[in-house]
Amino acid sequence: MRPILILPLLALTAAAPATKPKTPADVLAAAPAAAWKMIPAEDLMVVDLANGSRVVIQLAPAFAPVHVANIRAFARSGWWNGGKAAIYRVQDNYVVQWGRNETEDPLPAGVVKLPPAEYHRRLRGLPVRPLGYPDPYAPRVGHSLGWPIAYDPKAGTANLTHCYGYVGVARDLSPDTGNGSELYAIIGHAPRALDRVIAVVGRVIGGMEKMSAFPRGKEALGIYKDRAQDIGITSVQMASELPAASRPSYQYLDTGSATFGSYLRLRANRKDDFFIRPAGGIDLCSATVPVRATPAK
Amino acid sequence: MRPILILPLLALTAAAPATKPKTPADVLAAAPAAAWKMIPAEDLMVVDLANGSRVVIQLAPAFAPVHVANIRAFARSGWWNGGKAAIYRVQDNYVVQWGRNETEDPLPAGVVKLPPAEYHRRLRGLPVRPLGYPDPYAPRVGHSLGWPIAYDPKAGTANLTHCYGYVGVARDLSPDTGNGSELYAIIGHAPRALDRVIAVVGRVIGGMEKMSAFPRGKEALGIYKDRAQDIGITSVQMASELPAASRPSYQYLDTGSATFGSYLRLRANRKDDFFIRPAGGIDLCSATVPVRATPAK
Numbered sequence: 247m248r249p250i251l252i253l254p255l256l257a258l259t260a261a262a263p264a265t266k267p268k269t270p271a272d273v274l275a276a277a278p279a280a281a282w283k284m285i286p287a288e289d290l291m292v293v294d295l296a297n298g299s300r301v302v303i304q305l306a307p308a309f310a311p312v313h314v315a316n317i318r319a320f321a322r323s324g325w326w327n328g329g330k331a332a333i334y335r336v337q338d339n340y341v342v343q344w345g346r347n348e349t350e351d352p353l354p355a356g357v358v359k360l361p362p363a364e365y366h367r368r369l370r371g372l373p374v375r376p377l378g379y380p381d382p383y384a385p386r387v388g389h390s391l392g393w394p395i396a397y398d399p400k401a402g403t404a405n406l407t408h409c410y411g412y413v414g415v416a417r418d419l420s421p422d423t424g425n426g427s428e429l430y431a432i433i434g435h436a437p438r439a440l441d442r443v444i445a446v447v448g449r450v451i452g453g454m455e456k457m458s459a460f461p462r463g464k465e466a467l468g469i470y471k472d473r474a475q476d477i478g479i480t481s482v483q484m485a486s487e488l489p490a491a492s493r494p495s496y497q498y499l500d501t502g503s504a505t506f507g508s509y510l511r512l513r514a515n516r517k518d519d520f521f522i523r524p525a526g527g528i529d530l531c532s533a534t535v536p537v538r539a540t541p542a543k
Numbered sequence: 544m545r546p547i548l549i550l551p552l553l554a555l556t557a558a559a560p561a562t563k564p565k566t567p568a569d570v571l572a573a574a575p576a577a578a579w580k581m582i583p584a585e586d587l588m589v590v591d592l593a594n595g596s597r598v599v600i601q602l603a604p605a606f607a608p609v610h611v612a613n614i615r616a617f618a619r620s621g622w623w624n625g626g627k628a629a630i631y632r633v634q635d636n637y638v639v640q641w642g643r644n645e646t647e648d649p650l651p652a653g654v655v656k657l658p659p660a661e662y663h664r665r666l667r668g669l670p671v672r673p674l675g676y677p678d679p680y681a682p683r684v685g686h687s688l689g690w691p692i693a694y695d696p697k698a699g700t701a702n703l704t705h706c707y708g709y710v711g712v713a714r715d716l717s718p719d720t721g722n723g724s725e726l727y728a729i730i731g732h733a734p735r736a737l738d739r740v741i742a743v744v745g746r747v748i749g750g751m752e753k754m755s756a757f758p759r760g761k762e763a764l765g766i767y768k769d770r771a772q773d774i775g776i777t778s779v780q781m782a783s784e785l786p787a788a789s790r791p792s793y794q795y796l797d798t799g800s801a802t803f804g805s806y807l808r809l810r811a812n813r814k815d816d817f818f819i820r821p822a823g824g825i826d827l828c829s830a831t832v833p834v835r836a837t838p839a840k
Contacts, residue, residue, distance in 0.1 A: 338752040339707050365820070380677035382824040410636050410732040420819045434755075435707040435732050435829060439813060439822040455635035455759040458731075462752040516736060522717045523662070525736040527679040529826070532732060 267517035273509045274499070274536055281505040282497040283392065284540065290485035290494060291321055291448070293344075295333075295456075296478030302452030302485075302494055303413055303431075304537070308372075308391055309406045310364040310447045313415050316357045316426035317447060321482045323354035325427065332476035336460045337468025339434030343416055344479060345427050353425065361423050364445045366405035369397050374404075375501055379514070379527045383407075383438045387530040389501035394530050396441060406446035409436045409531035411457075413448045433458040436531040451496055451537045495540040509536065564814035570806045571796070571833055578802040579794040580689065581837065586611075587782035587791060588618055588745070592630075592753075593775030599749030599782075599791055600710055600728075601834070605669075605688055606703045607661040607744045610712050613654045613723035614744060618779045620651035622724065629773035633757045634765025636731030640713055641776060642724050650722065658720050662739045663702035666694050670799055671701075676811070676824045680704075680735045684827040686798035691827050693738060703743035706733045706828035708754075710745045730755040733828040748793055748834045792837040806833070 285304055293301040307314040320326060326346060335343035353359060374397065376388040384396030390404065397404035408414065413431050417424030423445060431450050450457060460477060463470040470476055485493045499506050514528040582601055590598040604611040617623060623643060632640035650656060671694065673685040681693030687701065694701035705711065710728050714721030720742060728747050747754060757774060760767040767773055782790045796803050811825040 336756075338755055363819075379679035381679065382676035382826045383822055419816045436826075437829065438826065439810075439818070439829070441822070442820045443818055458635055459633075459756050459758055461756055513736075519716045521736070521740055523739045525680055525738070529679045529733075529735065532734065532736070 266519075268512060269516070269518050270509050270512045273505060273512060277499065277503075277505040281500050281503040282538070283500050285451075285496045285498060285537075287486035287488075287493055287495075288318070288484065289448075290496065291317065292481075292483050292485055292488065292494060293326075293453075294480045294482075296329075296480050299456040300453050301450060301457055302496070303448050304451045304496065304498075305448040306393060306406060306446070309367055309393065309404075310415075310445045312358055312361040313364055313424075313426050313445045313447050316361060317429070318484055319354050319356040320427055321484045322487060324481075325354055326479055326482040328481075329478060331479040331482070332473075333460065333479070334463075334473070334476045335430075335467060335469045336433070336463050338462045340432070340437065340468065341430040342433050342457050342460060343428065343430040343468075344477075345416070345429065353427075357425060359425055360421075361425060361445075363421070363423050365442045366403040369399065369402045369404040372397075372404055373502055375507070377510070377528070377530060377533055379529070381530060383441060389506070389533070389535065392498040392501050392535055394533065394535065396438075396530065405442055407436065407530055408432055408438055408440045408444075408446060409449075409534070410434070411450040411454045412446055413450060414440065415445045415447055417444060431457055438531075452494065452539075497538055497540050499536040501535060506535075563816075565809060566813070566815050567806050567809045570802060570809060574796065574800075574802040578797050578800040579835070580797050582748075582793045582795060582834075584783035584785075584790055584792075585615070585781065586745075587793065588614065589778075589780050589782055589785065589791060590623075590750075591777045591779075593626075593777050596753040597750050598747060598754055599793070600745050601748045601793065601795075602745040603690060603703060603743070606664055606690065606701075607712075607742045609655055609658040610661055610720075610723050610742045610744050613658060614726070615781055616651050616653040617724055618781045619784060621778075622651055623776055623779040625778075626775060628776040628779070629770075630757065630776070631760075631770070631773045632727075632764060632766045633730070633760050635759045637729070637734065637765065638727040639730050639754050639757060640725065640727040640765075641774075642713070642726065650724075654722060656722055657718075658722065658742075660718070660720050661742045663700040666696065666699045666701040669694075669701055672798055672804070674807070674825070674827060674830055676826070678827060680738060686803070686830070686832065689795040689798050689832055691830065691832065693735075693827065702739055704733065704827060705729055705735055705737045705741075705743060706746075706831070707731070708747040708751045709743055710747060711737065712742045712744055714741060728754055735828075749791065749836075794835055794837050796833040798832060803832075 289305045291303040331346045333344040372390040381387040415424035416428040515524040586602045588600040628643045630641040669687040678684040712721035713725040812821040
């Protein structure tokens with residue numbers, strides 16, 4: 247019989263009988279409805295590709311408000327629509343990057359040309375659940391408002407982190423911060439060295455398995471060799487602008503909830519059959535925040 | 544102008560003038576020939592796919608000797624050749640898995656049916672360069688013999704880690720350890736919880752950008768829905784069995800060398816233009832060991 251490597255990250259089995267050790271999936275299956283929070287439609291960006299794929303991105307206005315406002319303004323103005331934008335860079339174990347081809351068009355109304363460097367924010371005002379395991383990049387790591395954060399209690403700062411699927415704002419050399427017209431998503435091991443160097447503005451919550459499987463570009467930095475290889479973007483729309491009936495809807499697990507606490511404890515200490523030796527720890531980018539399509543009523 | 548996200552993981556620029564801060568690429572470019580070690584042809588496995596791609600895997604006999612001996616025996620016997628084997632599982636942010644379809648064929652001569660659990664080894668006898676930054680999974684991490692390791696000085700044990708591109712032996716539930724006929728490679732964020740639960744036997748050092756871009760499987764665990772979607776394997780051969788002229792040849796940077804020490808220091812503390820704020824740390828799976836095709840004489 248073919249041995250199948252059991253999947254620890256996202257167990258698909260139903261809740262196990264009481265005699266078996268609980269899995270993270272068991273915890274999610276038993277989560278009360280109140281532990282799931284709606285993602286506002288204003289924070290959902292819907293990217294439709296010419297190849298028929300749809301990618302949904304959740305924006306993080308609490309962490310990069312000016313960049314997020316720019317991105318919403320670009321989307322609302324149709325900046326990336328109608329064949330003007332494409333995925334033009336896919337670099338293995340690093341990023342997928344997209345945006346408009348070079349253009350002299352004036353920026354849409356409301357876009358801040360040079361946003362402030364929103365590479366971190368004040369820790370104050372953020373409800374924090376410490377992860378409780380050491381991190382090589384920051385004094386402390388944990389979760390806040392449904393997001394993974396690295397933080398420094400002494401400096402009083404907190405930042406989103408470059409985890410798998412997370413979206414950042416491409417930029418030129420400092421002091422440019424990028425205006426949000428060119429974005430990238432992480433498709434490999436978390437490049438955390440970018441954390442306080444570039445603005446993280448959100449994460450891919452739908453269609454990530456499409457984004458990560460594009461052919462890698464052969465030019466320097468993973469740029470596609472010629473524009474014919476680019477993956478066209480048909481449209482980028484905010485979910486809030488879509489008719490209610492065709493609006494995607496997602497929820498995230500409240501990172502302040504008891505359910506998320508139990509989930510993390512089990513993620514760090516798997517005791518089900520396959521895990522003969524629990525890890526006894528977990529890194530921030532493996533301590534993913536569960537997100538789901540809103541269940542039908 | 545299109546802003547291009549500068550690439551920190553593998554800078555492609557030539558050595559910078561003396562006035563500019565050194566980059567990790569500068570250090571590699573200036574490495575003495577003696578800092579590069581040949582990978583023995585006995586440790587190189589060449590996987591040719593039906594779609595024309597070639598993948599090269601470096602085996603790690605110092606860490607999983609019985610599993611590696613099995614894998615060599617499978618390769619030498621032609622076990623995976625002639626359309627009998629395929630990639631049949633691609634799970635996003637997790638693994639690509641391959642092997643033979645179900646078979647009742649007797650195992651090749653020399654294959655140990657149930658190898659010992661080579662999930663870690665004795666620390667004694669390993670030259671270790673400590674990384675010097677905290678790790679959420681192990682008391683200590685560092686490098687040894689060209690590999691990233693997690694180790695526990697108290698228990699006296701060391702293990703290879705599940706980093707991007709690393710190859711492990713698929714298995715059923717414990718106490719099965721897998722005989723090596725079914726292997727997987729990591730194509731996402733390092734799933735370190737697997738570290739002391741499964742045998743790591745090597746890493747992909749050629750063709751990884753092909754492995755990571757296969758379409759994700761739609762069945763549970765990323766299995767392809769039907770066998771027609773499988774990516775066929777034409778042959779798997781040890782480089783040592785190939786004619787010298789067509790034998791691939793690779794070198795790795797000696798992890799005990801001063802060059803690797805400088806390289807790691809700069810990886811953890813980038814000071815070149817883009818990195819306005821050096822990370823001040825690095826995680827083990829980002830502290831990759833440089834590997835290159837052996838330069839022509």
